[in-house]
Amino acid sequence: MLPFRYPNDTYDRYWHSSLKDDWIEIASSSTINTASNSDGAYGLPAEVMKTAAKTQNASIPLKDYFTLNPLLKYYCYFHFAEVEKLEPGQQRELTISLDGQRYLTESLILDYLNPHTIVQDNPPITGESSLHFSINAAQGTHLPPILNAYEIFEWVELPNEPTATEDVQAIMEIKTRYNVTRNWQGDPCVPSEYLWDGLNCTNDNPPRIITLNLSSSKLTGDITTSFSKLELLQSLDLSFNNLTGPLPQVLEQLPNLNTLDLRGNKFTGSIPEVLLEHFRNGKLDLRVDARPDLCLYNSCKGKKKKEFVIPVLASFITAVSILLFIVSALAIYRRKRGSATVTKPSIKSKNRQYSYSEVVKITNNFKNIIGQGGFGNVYLGKLKDEIQVAVKFLSPSSKQGYKEFRAEAQLLMVVHHRNLVTLVGYCDDGENKALVYEYMANGNLQQHLSVTNPNVLTWNERLCIAVDAAHGLEYLHNGCKPPIIHRDLKPSNILLNEYMQAKIADFGLSRAFTTESDFHVSTRPAGTWGYVDPEIPTARNSNKKSDVYSFGIILLELITGRPAIIRGPMRNNHILDWVNPLIERADIQNIVDPRLEGEFSTHSAWKIVEIAMSCALPVAIQRPDMSQVLTELKECLALVLTRGRNQRMTTECRTSSMPHNTFHVELESEIAPIAR
Template sequence: MSDLNLLSSVLVLVLISVYLHQSSSASFIPADNYLIACGSSHNITFLTQIYVPDSIQSSFDLKTQQDSNIVQSKSTVPLPIHQSARIFTAISTYTFNIRKQGRHWIRLHFYPIPEHNLSSSSFTVVTENFVLLNSDSFKSYNGSKFISKEYSINVTSNILLLNFIPSNNSIAFINAIEVVSVPDELIPDQANRLSQSSSISGLSELAFETVYRLNMGGPKLTPQNDTLGRIWENDEKYLHVNSSAANVSITPSLVKYPENLTPEIAPNWVYATGQTLGDAKVTNLNFNITWVFPVDPDFTYFVRVHFCDIVSTSLNTLVFNLYINSDSAFSDLDLSSFTGNLDVPVYRDFVTNSTDSNTLTVSVGPEIDAEDPNAILNGLEILKISNGAKSFDGADPVVDLVVSPAKKKKIWVVLAAVLGAVVAVVVIVSVVCYRYIAGRGSKPKPDQMKPWLPHSITITNKSTISLTSCNLGKTFSFQEIMDATNKFDESLLLGVGGFGRVYKGTMEDGTIVAIKRGNPRSEQGLAEFRTEIEMLSKLRHRHLVSLIGYCDERSEMILVYEFMANGPLRSHLYGTDLPSLSWKQRLEICIGAARGLHYLHTGASQSVIHRDVKTTNILLDENFVAKVADFGLSKAGPTFDQTHVSTAVKGSFGYLDPEYFRRQQLTEKSDVYSFGVVLMEVLCARPALNPVLPRDQVNIAEWGLKWQKNGNLDQIIDEKLVGKVNSSSLKKYGETMEKCLAEYGVDRPSMGDVLWNLEYALQLEETSALVEVDDNSMNHIEGIKLSPLEVFDNSVSMIDGDDEFRRGNNGDDGSTSNVFSQLVHPRGR
C-alpha cells in the first residue's frame, strides 16, 4: 500500500509540474504595461483591460509646447476608448519610463470625433528613431471610421518618447495609447528572403507595423484569448477561393505545444482551426487556396505562417506546397517532419515584397502525388518592415521632423564647428580661385581628352545608381524633373511598382513624358531599375517604349520615357469607362506587342526574355500603337549552346508559364505562354485571375482553353464583340492562342510564328467577305519559315541603329505588310 501511495504522490507531482510548466509558458507578464486613455477623466475598461487617464502621470510624462485640449464625444462611439481625445496644436511628447529594455508594442488608437471635426487633422507621430505615422495616411480616414495601429519596436534606452507633430495650421490628436513589453524572441534576427532565395539578418534591430493578423477558418480572437493581448481577424474577407476551401477545427486544449514554441507565438485558438481543401475522396483538389492582401508597394514585409496538422489521422500523409506571391516558399511541405506528431504547432518566417499590383498573396495547394492530397493554413501574420529612413510612412527620417531636447543642447557646439569650417573653406576657395585665374588659358592635351562612352552601370552604397557612364540620352536636372511633375504631384501619378512611382510630366518645351522615379531604399526596385537600364541602353524598336533621358542627382534614380497617351491595354479591356476596342483594333494591338517581343527574342546579339508580359505592360500611344514596357524583370536568354536559363521564378500570377514555375527553367517560350494569356484577356475582356468566380473560371487560361478545345470560343468573347468578329479570323486567333498556352514550351510556337498568324487573322478580318480559311491553316504555326518576316520586321540593328530606326519608324504599322500581299485574295495562295 505504501508503494501505491508513493506512486500516486509521484504522479501528482508530475501532473502539477506539467501544469505549472504549461501555465508559466502561457502567462507572460510584461515589465512595461502602459494603457492610456487620452483626455479621459476616469479609468476605462475595454476587453478586460483597464486604461488609465493620461492626466495621471506617475510612470509617464506629457509635455507640450502649448496647452493641450480635451474633447469628449456626446454620441455613440465605436469603442469605449474612443469616448475622449487629447488635441495638440504644437509638438507634444509622451515620455514613458522603460523598466526593461527590449521589444515593445506601441499601439495607437484614433477616432476622429465628428462633433469636433477631427477628421481634417494633419499630423505625424514619431519616436526617437522611427516615423510611425504621417499626416497623409491619416487624411484618408473620415469621422465615421476609426484606426488602430500596432508597431513593434526594439527600445534600447530607459525612456521612450512618443512625439505628436501637427502639420502647419493643423492639429494632432490621440484617443488611446498602449506601450507594452513583449518577448524579444517574438521577432527573430533572421528570416528567409524569398525573392533572392537567401536569408536576411538584422531583423531584431528593425521596427515592424502589424498590417494583417489572421485566424484561418476560426472566429475573431480578442486580447481575452491571447496572452499578449493581440487581435486575430477571421480570414474570410481576404480568402479568394472561398467556394472550395473548408474550415476544420479541434478543441483548443488538444493543441500540443512543443518545448520551443509557446502561446506567445500564437494562442492555441489559432492552431485549433484552419482552412483546408476539403475531403479528398469527394472533391477534386487540383486547386490552391489563396488569400490576397492590399499592401504598400514601397515596403518590404515580414510574413509568418502558422501550421498545425489537425486533419490527418496518421503521420507523413499531409504534404503540400506554400506560395508567397510568385515565390515557392515551401515545396512538398510535410508537417510531420517538423513536429513528429499530430496537433503540434509549427511556424515559419519569410521576408518578401509586394507585387506590382500592390498586393501580397499567400497560397497553399496540394502536392498531387501525396497520399492525402490536401493542404492547410491555420494562422497568418503580415508585418510591414521599416524602410531605410526608419519610417513606415514616406522617406523622411525622424531628424527631418523633430529635434530632441538633447540635440538642442548641442546646437551652439555645432554652430561653432560650422563657423570654423566656413573660415577654412574661404581660405581654400581663395587659393583655388587664384590658381584657376593664373592658369585659365591652358587647355588639356589631346591625349588627355576622353570620349564619353557607355560603360557598365555601377551601384554604390546599395542605395544609389550611377547613370553617368550610360549612353541613355538627354540628362535632366532634378529641378527640371521637379518642375515637370509639379514636385511629384500625386494627381499626376500614372502607376506604382516595385521600383517606385511613375508620373506624367511636362517638360519646359511642352513635351509630355512619363517619369519613373526609383525608390533608392528598395533593394528589389534597385535591381529592377538596373535591369531596365541595361536593357534600354541596348534595345530600340518601334514597339518597345523608348527612353528619352535620365536624371542622376541627389542619389535619385529617375528615367524619362516617351508618354503613352492611351495608357495600358488592360484599361481599354475592363475596369474603366473607356470606349471598347474593336476587333480590328485588338488584333493590331496584339500584332504590335508581338513584334516587340519578337524583336526581344531575335533582334539583339543575345535574346532577351521579358518575363513579365501582361496587359498592364503593353502600353498604347495616341494612335493606339502598342509598345511593350517595363523591363525590370527581363533576363538575357540562353546562349547558342544552352536550352534554357536556370533562374528563380519571377513574374505575375495568372501569366506565369507553368513549366517555368515547376522547373525554374526560363526560355523565350515562357514569354509566349504569357502572351497567350494576354490574347485570351484581349478576347474575353476579363482579368487573368478572378478569384471571386467559381473554381473552374478563376484562371482565364484554363477556363478559356476548355471552350477553345470544344470549338465554342465564340461563347466567351467580350459581349461588346458579339456579332462583330469574322468567324475565320476568330478561328485563326483561337488556334494561335491555344498553341501559345500549351503545357510544355516545346509545343508552343515562337513569337515569329505567333506574329505571322496574328497578321493572318487580321487579313481574314479585313477580307471577311471572301471565302473561309481551310482547316489546315494551323500548319503555319508550326511549320512557317521565318524568312518572310524580314520583309516587314522593323527592328533596330545593333550596328546600324540609326538607319534601321528611321526605316522602322517610317513603316506603316497598321497597314498590310508585304508578306501578306498574296493573301489579299485567299485564292492567290
Template sequence: MDGKWRCHWAWSCTLWCVLAYTVSEFTGKSIVMATGKNSMHHKQGRRKLDDVTGSICIDCGIAEGLDYTDDKTQIHYTSDAQFIGTGTSKSISHKFISDTPQRTFTNVRSFPEGKKNCYTLRHPEGRNTIYLIRASFMYGNYDDLNKLPQFDLYIGVNLWDTVMFENATHVVIKEILHVPSLDELYVCLLNTDKGTPFISALEVRHFDHSSYRTKSELLSLYRRFDIGSTTNEIVRYDKDVYDRMWYPYNLPDSTPLNTSFTVDSLNHTAYHLPSAVMKTAVRPTNENDSLEFEFDTGQPTSESYVYMHFAEIEVLNENECRAFDITLNGKLWAEYVTPTYLQSNTIDGNQSIRGSKLKFSMHKKPNSTHPPILNAMEIYIVKEFLHSPTNQDDVKAIIDIKSHYKLTSSVGKSWQGDPCAPSKYSWNGLNCSNNGYNPPTITALYLASSGLGGTIIASFLELKFLESLDLSNNSLTGPLPDFSQLQHLKALNLSGNRLSGEIPSLLKERSNNGSLLLSVDGNLDLCREGPCEEDKMNIAPLVAGILSVVVFFIVLGIVLNIIWRRRCNRKPASKQAVRLNEEVVLKTNNTQFTYSQISTITNNFDKMIGKGGCGIVYLGSLQDGTQVAVKMLLPKCPQGSQQFQTEAQLLMRVHHKNLASFVGYCNEVGHTGIIYEYMAYGNLEEYLSDARREPLSWRQRIQIAVDAAQGIEYLHHGCKPPIIHRDIKTANILLNEKMQAKVADFGFSKLFSAENESHVSTVVIGTLGYLDPEYYTSSRLTEKSDVYSFGIVLLELITGQPAIIKGHQNTHIAQWVNNFLAKGDIQQIVDPRLRGDFDFGSVWKALEAAIACVPSISIQRPSMSYIVGELKESLEMEAAREKEGINSIEINVVDLEALCGPDAR
C-alpha cells in the first residue's frame, strides 16, 4: 500500500470515528465496530473495566480484620496476616506521617529474624496469566535507628531487584509483569546483612492475555510515561483499570497537544489504556523536525521491550494525514505509523532490544502533512530466570509435612518460600541436588529432635529423591512405613521414637544387604527380628526389669575400669597426635583450634559468607585482627567427612601464592572445620554475576586467569605425586582485597598414587557445565579434566556469561561461543560491560587458549603449562596497550580460518 492510499485510509477511519463519536454523544448509545479481534476481546474480558475485582491488594503490617478502602485511590486493601506467618508490624515515625503519598506507607512489616521471609500468593486468575506485581517500600525510620537498610527482593527463586533508599521518605516501588508457571507465587525479602528487610505494600493484578506478549516470563518496569501531561500528576486507578502508574513526562524540543474528547470511548484494545493518558501527546516544536529522545537503562547486558501508545487527538482535514517512521538506535523499528482518531493502538516492535542505550527518532513520511506524535510509552527490562524452582512433587510433600506437624519452631520459621532455591537460602534441615539443568530435588531431610508427634505420614514417601532421612528423638508412633520404595534412600534414622509393629520385610532386606543404613534403636514396641508375638509382649516388662539391673552393673564396672586406667596412663595432651575420624593424622605443627575458640573467632557464627552442600563458611577474626574464613562441616552430611579429610590433607601439603592458604583446623566430636585465609572479594562467580559491582576490567580478568592457571599448574606439575582438583569453576576461585585469584575447595581433589601415572579411574564428581565430557562418559580422570574446566572459566571471564546460559533451552557456554565464532561475530562474544576497552590481540589470544581447552577429546587439549604461557602473553599485550595509551581496535572482520583453535606453535 503506497503512502497516498494509506493517508486516504487514515482519513476514512478518522471520519468514521468522528461520526460514531457524535452519534454516541447525542444518543447516549455506544457504537462498536464489529470487525477485528478487539470487539471479541472486550466480550471475553474477565472483569468489568470500572473495578479491580480479582486483584490482591495488601497493606503490609496492619492487623488482621482492619481492611479499608484508601481515600485517595479508592482501592480496597487487606491485611497481610493470611499471606505470611513471620515478621513484626511497625508504624513509621510520626514526623514522617504527613510525607506519605498514601495510607499504605504509614506502617510496614519488618523481618528482623531469618535470612529469607516470603509472602505466599495464589494467583486470582490461575497460572499462565499475565500479572502486574508491585512491591512498595518507605522506610520512615520505623525502627528508630535512622539507618537506611538495603536488601534483596526475590520473585520465586530468582532475584527481582535490590531495594535501596536515598532518605527516610524515599518511596521505592518495584514493579514487574510476570507470567507464573506454578500455582503459588513467592515474593521473598532476603537479608543481605545490610539492614533489616521490610515492606509497605504488595499488589497483584491480572492483565488481558493478549497484551504485553513477549518470550520472557518476567519484565521489570523501567519507565512508564504519560507524554504531554497537562496536570503533572500520576495517573492510576480508577482512571486506569489495571492501576498502572503513569508518570508525567515531556520530551525535549516538543509541544504538547490535548483534546477534551474521550479516547477509546468506542473501542478497547487489549491494553485498556486510560483515556486520561491517551488524550494528551507531544509533537516536535518545529513541525518539520523529528521527535528525538533517548534513555540509558544503565545495564549494558540487558534486553528491553518498548511499548509505544498512539492516538490521534487532532481533527485532520480531508487532504491531511499524519504518517511517520520510528527508528531505534539507527535501525527501522516501526514503519508508516498512522494514529487513528480517538482510538489507541500500541506498537512494540515484536522483539527485544539488547544493550542499555535506547535512542529513538520519529520522523514524518514525505507525503505526511503533520509531524509525528507520541501519547504514552512504557519500557521494560527482561529479567532472566537463572534458577529453577524445586521439583513440585517435592514441594507439595514438604509443605504437607510442615503443615501436618505444625512446624512453627525455629526450624519451621526458616521454611519460607521455595525449599531449595536460591541454594544459599535453602530451608534449614534440607540438602538439595542442584545440577544446573533439572529442578532441584530434596536429597536429605533432618528433623531430629523437632517435636514431631503422631504417625509418620505418607508425604515422606513422596520425596522420591531422598537419600538420607533423620527423624530421630521425636515422639512418632504407629507402624513403620515401607521406606524401601524410596530407591535412592541410603540412610534412615528413626531411633528414639515410639514406633510399633514390624519392620517391613523389604526395608529389613535392604538393611541386611548393606544398601541402607537403618537405625531404629529406642523404639521399644518395634519388633526388630521377626513377627510380633503376643506371649513375648506379656513377659517384656519382667525381662526388661532383669536386664536393666544386669546392664547397670556391667556399665558401672566398665566406667570404673576406664577411670582407673586413665589415671594410670595419663599423658600430656600436647604430645599426642590428633586423629581425624581415626583415619587421617593432623600433625602438631599445624594450628589446632577448639570449638570454643572457633566460636569466639566467628563471634558465635554471626556472619555467614558462603554455603555449600556439606558446609557453611563464616567470617572470623584472629586475636591479631587477621580476618579468616571458617568452613564448618554440617554434621549430617554423609560425604562431608571424606571431603573434609581430603581438603585438610591437601591444604597442609600444598603451598602456592595462587592456592588458598591453610590457617588451621578444628576436630572435636560433632564439630569439624577448616580455617583458611579470608578473601575479601568472595568468589569469581558471584563477582561476575553481581550487576551491582563495578565490572572487572580486561586487565583484571586476564590477571585473574593467569593467577588461577598458575595455581592449577602447580597442582599438576609442582606436586609429587600430581594432584587433580576435579572441581575447577568460578565459584572455587577466590579473590582477595588486591584482586589476586586463588584456587580453593579441594574436597573433591584426587592424588595420583605414583608420579608417572597418566590417569585414574574413579567415580565421576564435579559440577555440570564444567565437567569434562570424556571423564563423564568414561570415568577416566586425567590432568586434562582440569584443563577443560579451566577453559570454561576462561570463557566466562571473556564473555561475562555463566557456564550454563539459562533460557527456554539451556545453552552451554562453549556452544554459545561457537555459534558466534561460526558467524565471525566476535563482538557478540566479548562481555559488553568492557565497552571495547581492551587490546584486541590480547582478547583473541585468551579466546584461542580457551577454545584450545574445551575439545571433547582430552588428548586434543594442551597442558596447563602451555595455557599459563599463552595467558601471560595476553596479559603482556594488554599491559603494553595501557602503558602506551593505545585505544582498542574496533572489531569488524574476523578470519574464520583462525576459529578452529589455537595456532600451531
C-alpha cells in the first residue's frame, strides 16, 4: 500500500496494487495520460493507471474485502482505464457492488486510455467491521471486468488548520509558473507527515512555509515575484537550475531570509544592495557564482564588471598560483646568484599570526593536551580576552610537513561556514608551526558514541548532529569552487561545541579538485579503515562520492551506536555486514542503539537507515549528492520535530553557536494513522 493525497483533502489516501489468485495482470501502452480527462484532478501516477487486473472470463467477478475499525469513517474510490486495444465495436461495461449493494445507478463503460474515477458520495462508511466489493461484467457483455486501482480512505481530523492562504496562493503560483513536477498535491504543510517535497513549515495555526528547496528542479526564466509573498521564508534554494535575468528587488522583501542559494544559474545585472548588506553583516548566507554578467554593485555602466564569489576559493587559487610563481622565480634567481639559502613562503592572512612565544603563553607552556592527530598534539589554550582555543602543534616527527601545514592554513582562511571549525590564527615561526582553532567544548562525536560514555546521545540529538555535519560537508562539496574533498571523514573529525552544534574538522588536508575526473593530483592513500570508499583501490583517488560513502558509515554509527569496525573474537566485521541482515528482516528495534531503550521514532529511524545505505552503496555513481542527502536528513529531522510520540517529548536542535538561535519544540502525545 503506497500513500498519495488528493488536492485539498483531509485524509490519508492509499492505492492497492496486489493481485488475487484469480486475477491476471494486463499491461498497457505507457502513453496513458492521467491528467487530460475529467478525472485528472485525482492525480494517480501513470505507473498505477497503465496496468490493470482482470479475471479469467466475464462470468467471474473481481472481489476483495477489508477489515475496518467500526469507530472510524471511511470512503471507497475505484479507478479504471481501458488498457487493452479491443476489437472494433467492442466496449468493456462494468457494474460495482459494495457490501452487496449496487454502487452505481448505471453501468460504467470504459474508453481506451481514458481514466475514470468512481467516487463514493456522502455519507461515509461507518460502524462496519469489514468492507466487501465486487466488480462484474455488465449483463449481456462478454469482456471480463478490470480494475486499475482502488482506495480506502480513513477520515482523519487534522490537529492543525490548513496552510495560510497567502502561502498556498504563492506556492501554487510558483508551481504553475515553473511547471514543478514534484509530488505537490494537497495542502503544502498539513498533515506534517506529508509535507511537500522541499518544504518545511512552522507549527503555527495556520502553518507557514519557512523553507523552500527547488534545487535542480529544471526551473527556467526569471525569478517570479511570487517568492516575495512567502513572508516568513527563511531559506530559499534555487541552485542548479536554468534561471536567467536580473536578481529582482523583491528578494529584499523577505525580512526573515537567512539563506539564499543562487548558484548554477545564468543571472545578469547586479546583486541587490540590501542582500549584499545582509551578507556583509552576517545576516544572510548568500551563495552565487563568479559570472562576468553578474555585478557586485548596483550599477555596472562604464565600469569593469566584478566577479562576486562565495566562497572565494576560485580567486584564492589564482592568487596562490601567482605567489608560487614569484617564489619559484626568486629561488631560481638566488641559485643563479650562488646563494645556498631558499626560504619558505610565509602565510599572509587577515587571521591573527602568533609568534612561538605567544603560543607558549596561550597554551600555558603546553600544559593541557586535549587530543592527538596527524600533526601532533592538540593543546587547550586561552587568548588574552579569555576565549578558549585549541592549538594544533606540528610535531618535528610528524609525517606531515610544511606543505600540509600551509595547505590547511590557507584553506581554513578562506572557507567559512557555521558547521566547519573556524581558524582563529596560526604560528609560522621558523621550525615552529601551529594552528589555533576555536575550542569545541564537547569533544568529538566518536567520544559521545563510545560505549564508555555515560551520557547517551538522544535520538533527536543524533539527528541534529547528522544535519549539522551534512550542512558542513555539503558546503565543502557544493559551496566551494573548486569543491573540497575531505578524504578522511570520520566521527573523530566531527567536533561538538558547548551547544552540541556539530562542526567538521581537519578538512584542510583534503584536495581541492577542479573537476570530479581530475585524478592526477595525488594517488597517496587517504582515509581511515572502515570509512574508505571501496572503489578507491581501483579509482586510486578520492572524490565527492568517497566522502558521501564515509558520511553514510557515520550515519550508521549514529543510528546503531556501533563503530565502523566491530571487533570480534574470531574476526572483525564491518558495520555494513552487521546491519544488512537486520535490514532484510526489517528488525529496526535491533538496528537502533539499544542504549536509547526504544526512545526513538521508528518512522524517522527507517528513513535515516535508507539515507545511510544509499550513501554507502558500493558503486560510487549510485550514491546521492550531499545536497540530496542534506535535504532528506532535514526532512527526517522535521518529521521528528513536528510529530509526537506516545509520551510528551522536548526536542532541542541547535541551529547556531548562539543560544538565542536554539530551535525548541514541545510535542504532546499524538496518534495518527501510518501508511500501510
